[in-house]
Amino acid sequence: MKRMYAHTHEWAGLEEGKDVVVGISDYAQIALGDIVFVNLPTIGDPVTQGESFGDVESVKAVSDLISPVSGKVSAINDALLSAPELLNSDPLNTWVIKVEGSVDESLLMDEATYLALDKDH
Amino acid sequence: MEKKTPLYDTHVDLKATMVPFAGYLMPVQYPQGILFEHRSVREKAGLFDVSHMGELFLSGKDALRNLNALVSNDFTDLAIGKIRYGVLVRKDGTAVDDLLVYRLSEEDYWIVVNASNTDKDFEYFTNHLFGGAVIHNESDEWGQLALQGPHSEKILRKLTDQIPEAYYSFLPEVELNGMITLISRTGYTGEDGFEIYCKAEDTVRLWNLLLKVGEDDGLVPCGLGARDTLRLEAAMPLYGHELNDQTTPLEAGLKMFTKLDKKEFIAQEALSAPVLKRRIGLTLIDRGIAREHCPILFNGEVVGEVSSGTMSPTLGQAIAMGYIRADLFSETEFVIDVRGRLLKAQRTKMPFYKK
Numbered sequence: 001m002k003r004m005y006a007h008t009h010e011w012a013g014l015e016e017g018k019d020v021v022v023g024i025s026d027y028a029q030i031a032l033g034d035i036v037f038v039n040l041p042t043i044g045d046p047v048t049q050g051e052s053f054g055d056v057e058s059v060k061a062v063s064d065l066i067s068p069v070s071g072k073v074s075a076i077n078d079a080l081l082s083a084p085e086l087l088n089s090d091p092l093n094t095w096v097i098k099v100e101g102s103v104d105e106s107l108l109m110d111e112a113t114y115l116a117l118d119k120d121h
Numbered sequence: 122m123e124k125k126t127p128l129y130d131t132h133v134d135l136k137a138t139m140v141p142f143a144g145y146l147m148p149v150q151y152p153q154g155i156l157f158e159h160r161s162v163r164e165k166a167g168l169f170d171v172s173h174m175g176e177l178f179l180s181g182k183d184a185l186r187n188l189n190a191l192v193s194n195d196f197t198d199l200a201i202g203k204i205r206y207g208v209l210v211r212k213d214g215t216a217v218d219d220l221l222v223y224r225l226s227e228e229d230y231w232i233v234v235n236a237s238n239t240d241k242d243f244e245y246f247t248n249h250l251f252g253g254a255v256i257h258n259e260s261d262e263w264g265q266l267a268l269q270g271p272h273s274e275k276i277l278r279k280l281t282d283q284i285p286e287a288y289y290s291f292l293p294e295v296e297l298n299g300m301i302t303l304i305s306r307t308g309y310t311g312e313d314g315f316e317i318y319c320k321a322e323d324t325v326r327l328w329n330l331l332l333k334v335g336e337d338d339g340l341v342p343c344g345l346g347a348r349d350t351l352r353l354e355a356a357m358p359l360y361g362h363e364l365n366d367q368t369t370p371l372e373a374g375l376k377m378f379t380k381l382d383k384k385e386f387i388a389q390e391a392l393s394a395p396v397l398k399r400r401i402g403l404t405l406i407d408r409g410i411a412r413e414h415c416p417i418l419f420n421g422e423v424v425g426e427v428s429s430g431t432m433s434p435t436l437g438q439a440i441a442m443g444y445i446r447a448d449l450f451s452e453t454e455f456v457i458d459v460r461g462r463l464l465k466a467q468r469t470k471m472p473f474y475k476k
Contacts, residue, residue: 033138033346034156036432037410037439039462055460057410059155059431060346062460081408 003092004068004105005114006050011092012068012103019098020069024056027119029091032058038080038087040097045073049104053097056087068108071101126172127264127324135342143237145173148344158347159434162310165339166270168331169348171316172324175239175260177232183252184228190387191249192222193370195380199224204289204305206378209234209242214369214391218242219360221307223291231303233265235360249387264324268331268340269314269351271476276335277304277315285315298330309348311355311474350431356402356442356471362413362428363400363442372444374400374471398425398444402471403455405439407464411457417443418456418463424449427457433473440473441466 001013001021009028013021029035037057047053052064053073075098080086086094109117123146132139137148148170150158161167179187188196194207201224209217218238223231234242243258250256268277277284283295283304291305300323308314319327332340349359358364358373370379371392381389405411411430416423430441441457453468 033150034154036156036434037408039409057432059350059434060149062410062412 003111004103004108005111006066006068006108008066009119010066010068012108013095014103019074019100020071020103021095022068022097022099023095024065024087024091025114026091029088032056032060032063034059035084035087038084038096040076040080041073043073043076047071047073047097047099047101049107056084065096067099069099069101069103071099074098074100124173126170127321128170128172128328131325131328132170137342137344140345142345143173143235145236147173148342150344150346151342153341155344155346155350156434158341158343159350161339161341162270162312162343162347162351163435164271166268166272166276166314166335166341167310167343167347168328168335168340169267169269169343170324170328171267172264172321173236174265175234175236175242175258176263176318177234177239177243177246178257178259179230179232179246179254180228181252181254182228183254184230186252186385187246187250187254188222188230189383190251190385191246192220193375193379193388193392194222195383196222196224196230197383201226202290202292203287204291204307208364208370208373208375208378209245210370210388210392212387212391214371214388215366216360216364216368216370216373217245217366219358219364223305225293238360262321264319264321264327266317266319266324266328266331267308267310267314268317268335269308269310269343270312270340272335272338272340273312273314276331276338276340279334280330297327300327302327309355309357310351311357311472312351312476349429350434353429353431353440353442354433354435354472354474356473358400359429368444369396372396372398372400372447396447399447399450400428400442401445401450402469402473403427403441403443403457403466404469404473405441405457405464405466409459409462409464410439411441411443411459411464411466415441415443415460416458417445417466418458419445419449419452423458424455435474440469442471
């Protein structure tokens with residue numbers, strides 16, 4: 001699976017012939033702090049690349065989840081409803097939603113570019 | 122430009138996330154995070170830098186009369202060595218600040234106030250004092266650390282035998298490794314604990330000393346994030362949220378700390394009138410977290426607003442405090458509008474957590 005990143009710190013997992021997997025970056029979970037709540041869409045909901053599809057809340061604050069893909073939600077990670085802290089402990093292996101649709105890769109970065117980004121400015 | 126407490130560099134060395142708060146750059150959390158810090162205080166012990174708090178010194182033969190005139194509580198029978206909570210009010214009953222009054226001697230009182238309000242409080246006192254009473258702002262001379270949690274006394278005993286025994290009592294001159302401190306058995310977490318005042322220049326040494334002797338008992342540095350979740354579980358008001366320039370102590374449910382049967386009280390008439398809004402505690406039934414300013418609805422109508430809300434780390438439930446119209450005070454079920462989602466909430470007796 002190839003992972004591409006958005007400037008808003010979500011990742012899209014791309015694999016030929018499969019639904020796009022969406023998660024948040026390690027930087028995002030560190031910046032958020034302890035995640036205590038995840039608000040997810042329902043299966044079948046439309047999502048648009050660059051627009052909010054849900055939110056995550058840490059103890060401190062709430063942040064929108066921005067979709068790196070356009071299409072229709074095909075699966076949600078139910079485990080996050082009872083264990084949102086999975087996003088802190090293993091963000092790259094914890095998916096949030098899966099989407100049947102398409103990604104405009106020109107709006108995203110590859111892993112090396114994203115990791116090299118100066119995210120505090 | 123934000124001020125720094127004497128511990129600023131220490132917090133940075135500890136890799137705290139620093140944020141502007143009440144005019145100071147303060148640690149919101151250390152690397153292990155708010156939940157870890159919160160649990161440490163509930164189960165073991167935590168150390169907070171609260172040096173930003175303000176300290177005012179009120180003295181004179183009419184100091185007591187002035188306190189009773191301007192602060193909601195009655196300080197007439199406050200003994201030397203004891204502390205009492207109250208709300209500094211205007212003639213119309215609204216809160217200038219909430220504060221702790223320490224009786225140092227017959228005519229000397231020490232008043233600990235919120236950092237963001239120190240200048241406002243000092244000016245308010247200065248403009249309203251009468252008779253033989255003077256007030257000084259000593260805030261820059263003092264550092265303050267809060268040692269909180271069930272292991273606090275055990276930790277403090279490693280440094281001294283002089284421990285204030287009763288809740289809301291203090292000892293004015295306790296020597297800790299050569300440093301002169303004032304120690305009070307008070308706090309803002311709902312746990313046993315102490316607030317330790319020292320000379321500003323001793324603050325770093327005292328911080329390091331406490332962390333070192335407390336290490337074996339699980340003492341960890343804690344930031345403003347955990348301070349907020351802890352006080353919220355204990356349903357303690359925070360000025361700027363549950364109290365502000367438009368809210369009276371009676372609306373805030375602080376009747377226990379508001380005495381109307383005393384002489385010369387500035388807000389006696391205003392606070393004798395019926396209240397229009399009331400503070401309540403809520404637990405969310407539907408999934409979600411209500412935050413400050415979320416509208417509270419009853420029968421589809423907006424009847425109030427959330428003043429503070431969080432996911433309670435101890436209870437594992439989303440809790441909130443807020444204000445509703447006074448005529449709905451006996452209702453038990455409300456709806457909170459959380460960014461467009463209407464979530465059911467159950468009226469809950471405060472505090473949410475009691476040790």
